Each structure stands twice: as C-alpha cells, then as structure tokens.
Amino acid sequence: AQTVTQSQPEMSVQEAETVTLSCTYDTSESDYYLFWYKQPPSRQMILVIRQEAYKQQNATENRFSVNFQKAAKSFSLKISDSQLGDAAMYFCAYRSYNTDKLIFGTGTRLQVFP
Amino acid sequence: GAVVSQHPSWVICKSGTSVKIECRSLDFQATTMFWYRQFPKQSLMLMATSNEGSKATYEQGVEKDKFLINHASLTLSTLTVTSAHPEDSSFYICSARNPTGRGETQYFGPGTRLLVL
Numbered sequence: 001a002q003t004v005t006q007s008q009p010e011m012s013v014q015e016a017e018t019v020t021l022s023c024t025y026d027t028s029e030s031d032y033y034l035f036w037y038k039q040p041p042s043r044q045m046i047l048v049i050r051q052e053a054y055k056q057q058n059a060t061e062n063r064f065s066v067n068f069q070k071a072a073k074s075f076s077l078k079i080s081d082s083q084l085g086d087a088a089m090y091f092c093a094y095r096s097y098n099t100d101k102l103i104f105g106t107g108t109r110l111q112v113f114p
Numbered sequence: 115g116a117v118v119s120q121h122p123s124w125v126i127c128k129s130g131t132s133v134k135i136e137c138r139s140l141d142f143q144a145t146t147m148f149w150y151r152q153f154p155k156q157s158l159m160l161m162a163t164s165n166e167g168s169k170a171t172y173e174q175g176v177e178k179d180k181f182l183i184n185h186a187s188l189t190l191s192t193l194t195v196t197s198a199h200p201e202d203s204s205f206y207i208c209s210a211r212n213p214t215g216r217g218e219t220q221y222f223g224p225g226t227r228l229l230v231l
Contacts, residue, residue, distance in 0.1 A: 035219070043205060045158075045222035091157060100146055100211060102220055104157045 002027045004094050006105035013082045014113050020067075021077045021108045023092030031097035034068065034075045039107075040088040048090070051075065053097075079110075087112045117141050118210050120223035127198055128231055135193045135226045137208030143188035144210035148220060149181070152205045164191040198230040 003026045013019035025034070036048040051059045051068050058066050063083075067076045079086055092105040117140040127133050137147055145166045150158040162172045162183050170183035180202075182194040191210075195202050205227050209220040 033219075037222075042224070043152075043207075044224045045207065045209070047219060047221070050219060100148070100163060100220075101160060102148075102158075102209075106157050 002029070002032075002094050002096065002103050004092055004103050004105040006090075006092055006108050008108045009106070010109045010111070012111040012113060013079070015082055015084060017082055018078060018080045019082055019110065021079075021090050021092075021110065023075045023077070023105055025073050025075065025092075025094050027073070027094065027096075029096055033095040033097070034066075035093040035095070035102070036064070036066070036075075036077045037091045037093060037104075038086075038088045039091065040085075045091075049077065082112050084112050084114065086110060116212050116219075116221040118208065118221050118223040120208055120226050122226060123224060124227040124229075126229045126231065129199050130197055133195045133198055133228060135195075135206055135208075135228075137191045137193070137210070137223050139189045139210045139212070139221075142210075142212040142214065144191075145188060145213055146211050147185060147191040148209045148211075149183060149191075149193050150207045150209065152207060152225075154205075158207060161193075195228065198228070200230045203228055203230045 005024045032053045034051045038046045049061045063080045065078045089107045091107045094103045119138045121136045147164040149161045161176045162170045164170045164183045164185040166185045172178045185191040207225045209222045
C-alpha cells in the first residue's frame, strides 16, 4: 500500500523569504501523480501544484515549485517570496495512475511572520 | 472552472436525527465524487467514492448504513449521516474529479462542519 509522509508538523518563514516543505512517499508503482494542497483557516482545500511521475521536469506555478526526486521518492514544495496569505496547512497527496483515490500526508502547518 | 460547492456549510443537530449534506459540481459533470472526513488538526480520511448511477464504494471501517451516499446525477452527490451521534461530529469534505479536464485532479468543496449535540 502507498503511504505519504510529511515529517514537518510545523514550519515558519519570514515574509518574502523562501521555505521548503518536505514530503516522501512509498510506492511500488511507476506511474502516479503527486499533489500539494493548501488548506487555509477557511478549511477550503486548494490545489497548489501537481506533478506527473513520468515527467522529469519539476512543476512550477508562479511562486510555488517542486523538487521531484522519483528515485528517492521525494516531492518537496518550495515557496518563494512568502506572503502572509501563504499561511495554511499544506498537504502532500499521492494518486495512483489507475485509481481515483488520493492518499494524503499528515500535513505541515506553515506560519508566515511579517 | 472546476468549482465544487457544499451545502450546508455548518449544521447543528440533536443526537438521533439524520443530516443530509449536498455536494455539487457547478461547472462540470462529475462521474465520480469523493467524501472525506477530517478531525481537528488531522489529515483528510477518505470515507467513500461516489459513482453516478451506481452504489458507492466505502473504505474499510466506514459503516455504509450509517453514512448513506447517493450520486443521482452528474452534478450532485449527497451524504446522509443517519441517526447521528456526538462522535459523528466532524468536518466533512467532498471532492469531484473533472473527467474532461485534468482528470487526475480532485477539486474540493468548502466543507461542512457537523456538530451533534
């Protein structure tokens, strides 16, 4: 069975600085998807970024980028130029290519200080 | 695009009553929707997968007679918590997959906070 691990329960960053959130996963599959979701205090889950495992190029979305290391089964999220609105819970998630189920990590709470 | 709504956003009910939560995909047709439960400061736990026109698939440990799911149309899935008890109090979130877009991505509703007294 696949598992997703987020080893950092909490992280903090100063406004305008860069922070990296860690995520590792375990799978025996070669085709899958990885996601980062953000859950602000409103608790609305918002897709931040996605990565297809077959793509070697790391996904980027404006200030958000990932470091996808398939062999190491690592999928970290880098937030550049952090803003106060980035403060939230961040969940890493895995989806097998052949199923619809999302497997979530336990989340990392990110605090942003002015 | 890919907007998912939930209603109600919060509900308080007495123990023993049933509560229905609606999940709608507003700008796409969703053949598959998902229901999650989230306890405070914890991750999302998948309860069941709702398929339009067929029975829902429940995860291990989730009582299907307790949590009734109906996916009667391509834009609506409902979760009914039957004979609710205080331990059912939680945050319930639905999501939907847009098969015509980036089909691998689930889009989430804003959630429903349930408090059973």
